[in-house]
Amino acid sequence: MSAMRIPLAVVLFSLITAAARAEDGYELWLRYHQVSDPALLAHYRTTLPAILVEGESPTLTAAKKELITGLRGLLGQETPLVREAKLDDLLLAGTPKASKLIASLDIAQELKTAGEEGFVIRSARIAGKRRTVIAANSDVGVLHGGFRLLQLLQTHQRIDNLSITAAPRIKHRILNHWDNLDGTVERGYAGFSIWDWHKLPDYLPPRYTDYARANASIGINGTVLTNVNANAISLTPEYLKKAAALAGALRPYGIRVYLTARFSAPIEIGGLKTADPLDPAVVSWWKAKADEIYRYIPDFGGFLVKANSEGQPGPQQYKRTHADGANVLADAVAPHGGIVMWRAFVYDDKVPDDRTKQAYNEFKPLDGSFRPNVLVQVKNGPIDFQPREPFHPLFGAMPGTPLMMEFQITQEYLGLATNLVYLAPLFKETLDSDTFAKGTGSQVTRVIDGTLENHSLTAMAGVANIGSDRNWCGSVFAQSNWFAFGRLAWDHTLSAEAIADEWIRMTFSNDQGLVAGVSSMMMASREAAVDYMTPLGLHHIMAEGHHYGPGPWVSGGPRPDWTSVYYHRADATGLGFDRTATGSNATGQYFPPVAREFEDPGRCPEKYLLWFHHVGWDRRMQSGQTLWDELCRRYQRGVDAVRRMDATWESVRDRIDPERYEQARVFLRIQEAEARWWRDACVLYFQTFSKKPIPAGVEPPAESLDYHRSIVKRYVPGTARPIR
């Protein structure tokens, strides 16, 4: 009796798992699974039967590998590398310098537009034959173009009439890793650091290359390896060797490494008695240190510095300015082409002024006094990566200084990795804000891409959400924020929807129902988080230390500006921080058209209302409801939105592999519970001031305020040491 004769009816298929390969999220958006549409597949196979790349370099090798691997997966067949252009159809890639075929094309103008890192993709005829051309001025441009071509296939676009010219709008597109040398990651929610310092410089696991690939695919060209709360040890030879090994792994992908510089390093590892930036010994020390670093890493990017902030050392300890501090480092790296990114994130509880005003107060007077290779790195808003903040008033206020953007990709204040919060809408909200620095049309984008003040040194940084978790970011959806940051740093004109669409198709599939459903979840998610955490302009009311969960009652402790009551100012009369002229006058830091809008409670967008105004509980909102009722209903709205996300996810279940489906499903349940936790804790707490009933339509809290206040979260990830 042969196996063929087994009655099918008795075969229990239920136990047979279909997937040969677990979908664990490691592939990110670089999934090269076979194109499911037969017509498109035939089209791609016909158009791209082989690859011709003229020229040799580690970067071109990386590009070839990616194209071969990508096309192998997407087309389900080998796409060979050829040396001669004999075939009727061919993928042709290279630079005019190394490739005569590329040089023969009439694309000089396009190549000029493409610049150093961009590319041209063209459907062309050369000597009568059909060529899909990836042309660039540099090998890394070819690599970027290769990724873009693969993306076209991943997103099911036809490739027979291509005419794409792409160039980054911002020069330095940089991840900031808040990674410590002991492997922990400050505000990291995806395991621990991906840098295995102990095994460096000897062992370079394949993951470093996959990290580089992922970044290059979205145009990121720099990475700061170490935490802004810096450790001088990272500048010792032992660790420079390790950083150099990492730089070597990333270099073929066009990614430069940067390090954070601890301002007191001349004392801690240099043996000096001072770190005074005007002390000649200190100047010499930084110069020699930079020379040493460039011996290890010839294309070292430069330094990122957090100084005189949250306990970090800095020039002010020596009565020097931030410019004095930045310039000593800038002079040290300048001969090597390096830059210094000096953070504007400074505030001090000894300074009596409103925290939101301090960075502006500190830095605006320094405009024009920085070296040309210094960028001032400004967070998107004047506090600290809250679910929503108005744009930082420094944008537009320092015309003589290149300002760079610092976004936070890791979800420090957004429920960590288990809350689905797609951040492109947040990023775009800041980027598209008009500063009115030079009248209407002076958007933040124009400050940071240099067009407003004609700066050629431009940069955007994102605090990475990458860790040792198999899926890199702790959750599949958190991957979209890494992707979105990169895409926006490359081209800030892209819409949040368009980026979500790309990411969904590349990460899940081109199934229309899936794309529509998942896109709706993502696009709603940030507003949902604002609603269930900090609606109507509330901010900084989270639990202390680990920043996980609600803590509107947080008061006391070492610093008032680390409490919640400092920010929400709830009292019997109302809620919110008066930052108008009658209050802290933070509105006065904005250019007049913006200042007037924020100043007037009637014109101030409700999303910023409690940021700028102390508002009576009974004040009528645009909805016609009182502030109190509106506040409660926003919290409820946030919970409802998460439930809709959960329902949508369930509706696309059959279109997603079980492993990724299940993880996101569990996380959405966690998010729903946490949304209720935020809602109940905040509504109950603010009710102690409003003394008003919870309005109809808002679910009554299941637990008491005392219960919520008693919750202690220990060992929350991303905190350097256990929080009690």
Place this chain on the structure above:
Amino acid sequence: MSAMRIPLAVVLFSLITAAARAEDGYELWLRYHQVSDPALLAHYRTTLPAILVEGESPTLTAAKKELITGLRGLLGQETPLVREAKLDDLLLAGTPKASKLIASLDIAQELKTAGEEGFVIRSARIAGKRRTVIAANSDVGVLHGGFRLLQLLQTHQRIDNLSITAAPRIKHRILNHWDNLDGTVERGYAGFSIWDWHKLPDYLPPRYTDYARANASIGINGTVLTNVNANAISLTPEYLKKAAALAGALRPYGIRVYLTARFSAPIEIGGLKTADPLDPAVVSWWKAKADEIYRYIPDFGGFLVKANSEGQPGPQQYKRTHADGANVLADAVAPHGGIVMWRAFVYDDKVPDDRTKQAYNEFKPLDGSFRPNVLVQVKNGPIDFQPREPFHPLFGAMPGTPLMMEFQITQEYLGLATNLVYLAPLFKETLDSDTFAKGTGSQVTRVIDGTLENHSLTAMAGVANIGSDRNWCGSVFAQSNWFAFGRLAWDHTLSAEAIADEWIRMTFSNDQGLVAGVSSMMMASREAAVDYMTPLGLHHIMAEGHHYGPGPWVSGGPRPDWTSVYYHRADATGLGFDRTATGSNATGQYFPPVAREFEDPGRCPEKYLLWFHHVGWDRRMQSGQTLWDELCRRYQRGVDAVRRMDATWESVRDRIDPERYEQARVFLRIQEAEARWWRDACVLYFQTFSKKPIPAGVEPPAESLDYHRSIVKRYVPGTARPIR
């Protein structure tokens, strides 16, 4: 022109990576790749065309899944589950209780031998048809038998005449995770903890199931989730819920969870003023806590306790004995069937006696005073997991108390994960040592398997080397130590060679050349490590704190027993710790036949010589060389052995996938450099006492002693906080 006509000569295959799936080590030894031998493949396909498992339970579901997955891979075809025994050939699995077919077999005696967790595998005829039978008394026995059958295929054994009866020789086979709630792992070198406490109890990633599979496959049936340097928070409801979720994930695989109990928990989380084990409130608290734990985890295994050791709290703070402490916990878990594992690893620098003697001094007098559900957990040697130690004198010295073995799988003192040190020879050396407690034939195995004193409560623990690294253990070869521990805990009669042979075939392939080569590397590796670290009975001469690298010069500091000079006692006359009757008389703790052997420098095995004797530099060794020359040559021999391992690895390159090959290759280079580091540092240091030249054949050190003393290793993995 079609793609078919591309000249093959111009196709650059070099860039085409063959592997569809990266060999990242995640699969461990549970690799089910298709059997490469065509005759065997046909034999397996014929013999196992389908699977019939009668009965339903989560454990049987796990067994079915494993068999289906395993056979799918190994046979390259689906092996269906069937409900009727119609086929001529069939794999039949189950218990006599649930399966009439199994009950019909004449295997009562074999099943009695198999016991609770063992199994019988038989090639049998039932009603004239050929059946491969996996029979057991319990579902977990069926699971174990399923893994064994798959192993037979993985190791290319014929399966047409099987007659296997297997039962574990030790009841509790347990991993000890030294994992902290903040995700760090004390002495962990494979990333961070695999327990994601933050996402528990909600999210149970597939990795937990794969962890359970790996353990079940080698017979491990228990896991202590938390560090022996314990945190009382792990006993709070918040964390018990998390532990319960983990228990649920592991339960189908026959693995129970245990927790470490911090002795001061009644104070820290119970609000009591004391943790005195004789205080009625403390007794009640532990009783109530145990009842609570069992409500969360009905099959909770029990507690592991480190008390009055290295700063941990314990009963001696209240003038009570270790037995008093163990018994209060034992009484609390006894009604639920739980056990207490009380560690004998105690030593105190306030006690003037030799550290190696203190555990014996402390515990021997307590023999007979422990509750029946207490095991005393004794490390293999009297110090602390050194590359080589004589067996612990407590073995055989407490006949009235079940003693369990504690081995260390993680390589705290063995170069961390980057040194290839196969530990089965170390484990076997201890296990096979004869204590002479009841005359010759009183091996340590007979103490811990209960046969010497007729104890039915038996256990073996291994300190896990498992972490969040993709390959679980930090390196492929470190996986062999997890495997070897499990196999020996199940059956300590297995030889180190046999276990290596199984592991190599399952992990790499059955290629004879590869098996022979890799086996030779593994079997030589432990002796190599002893030679390049601590030859001739030297011990505890590593760098302080992180225990990484050599530190024979370590002295001073908070405790003499944490220095190196305490242990090696080098001086102008010679080297070694006099533990004879004229010295610390540690030899006197062994039974007379052993004591006499160790006491006599002429009879003492040279491998223990400097452990027990202070030996003159000019003393002639068995080789005819002086101690000094022999010492230097042993260090050189260790380096040479690593170089041979490296060469052997290179010789099997073509027989191994590139990814695992490359990682091990780099690690062997690291190991060779570290072997030289140990050799040079130790030879140079001891030379300052011997004042003798380095003998011929020993490579002259490349650096000075001062250089080696100046090396500072920071942020070594596995230390709870950065060193210095």
